[in-house]
Amino acid sequence: MKLHCFHGFLGNKSQFDFLKSQFDVEAYDMYSLCRASKEEAYRSISISDGDVVIGYSFGARFALELLERFRPKLFFSLAGHAGLDSESVEQRLVIEEAFINKLKTLNKDEFLEYWNSLDLFKHDLAISSESYDKAVLINMFKEFGLSKQKNYTETIKRESGKIVWVNGIKDNKYSEYCKKEIEPLGVECIYLPCGHRLLQNEQEILEIIKNKVAQL
Template sequence: MERVNLFLLHGFLGRPADWEAVKASLPKNDRIKIYTPDYFKDKNLSPTHNFATWAQNFNRWVQMETHGADRNVLIGYSLGGRLALHALEQKPALWYKSLLISTNPGFNDHFANFDPQSEERRQRWMSDSYWAEEFLKSSWETLINNWNAQPVFGGSEKEPTRIEKDYSRELLGLALTQWSLAQQKNMRPLIQELANKISWVVGERDEKFVALAETLRADIKQLKTDVIPEASHRVLFDSPKDLAEKIKILIQQLL
């Protein structure tokens, strides 16, 4: 009997425990197994690897865990959603369905990675490089306060307390540069190709990502998009029960 495997990918500064409230609202079923990898702890999944190598390592691990016999569902939040897109691109047949939460599909251009010809990419690279430096040298409390004060995170007060000892500052800095949006190619063609496998979720109060989702939906008619009421960018923490309901719908299609 086939099993449904859920692979839950956390965001930047995230940890596997971030998914606990979502997991608590999922059905208890012997045919459902949940994985929450930690790419700040697992060397093969760490930001020492670029997007392509990360995706190869991750998919290889998934195949070893599942022996290729089960139905795999890939769920990624924010940075985890961008990593998920690379895993989908590298081995789409491995994945039955995916749910991408507060995910950026990349700049809508033709560049494969960072290129100074793109002003958007140059600006993003400068921003991510600045933050990478801050994560190496600033006092932790000031750093976290400043990080959370960014406009994209507005409207959420439910981010877990982040404790310095739980992280490697060097790996956090690497995540910001190796996995910078400036280094990510435009994933819209992939989303178009795999739209039947992808569900897209954003928070109602996350204006930037709501606009991104609306544009994607207009360009890719078969893409399923959902807006979670009253949630910010941090849907994972603002509305874990609503998010679990979206995951349940995917599970029901596979059991």
């Protein structure tokens, strides 16, 4: 059994190193995956039926396509999103265009300061990005942004028995979304006493994964 791990926007694959003492881990560099089109990215990944998929935030959204294509044994969504309804896409496009504009006009330090100051991360430690390629980061919005993501609600409902959705209870936006949109699909939802950046809570995440894998 292998754990396939996908980090978030401005994160890095080393954020999953804490799992390596307990599991066989393959952590993916999202910047390499997201340099081109979606289909090219997904074509480079292969997951066996007995494997486990773990995605955080951007990586959780990205990984939903893998849940649909490969049907792994377990799927962990850490602060993920199933996809927008059609009425919400235009509003999200405006937000993503604003992020793209910031990437184009700010230098690395300025953008990181801006990103860390977003209300979504007010309960988290600031991050610095080991990888910072503006063209790739812009493509992550243009090709893989939430506005471009299909809605995986039906897939989640069908595969609900193998999904664990984890949120930080201090992250009001995503925890309330989970209660409203994900729990009714029959998915097990876990709420930790933290903010959005769940990978800053390594021990808690490790225990959740260990407990669920032990039940297989």
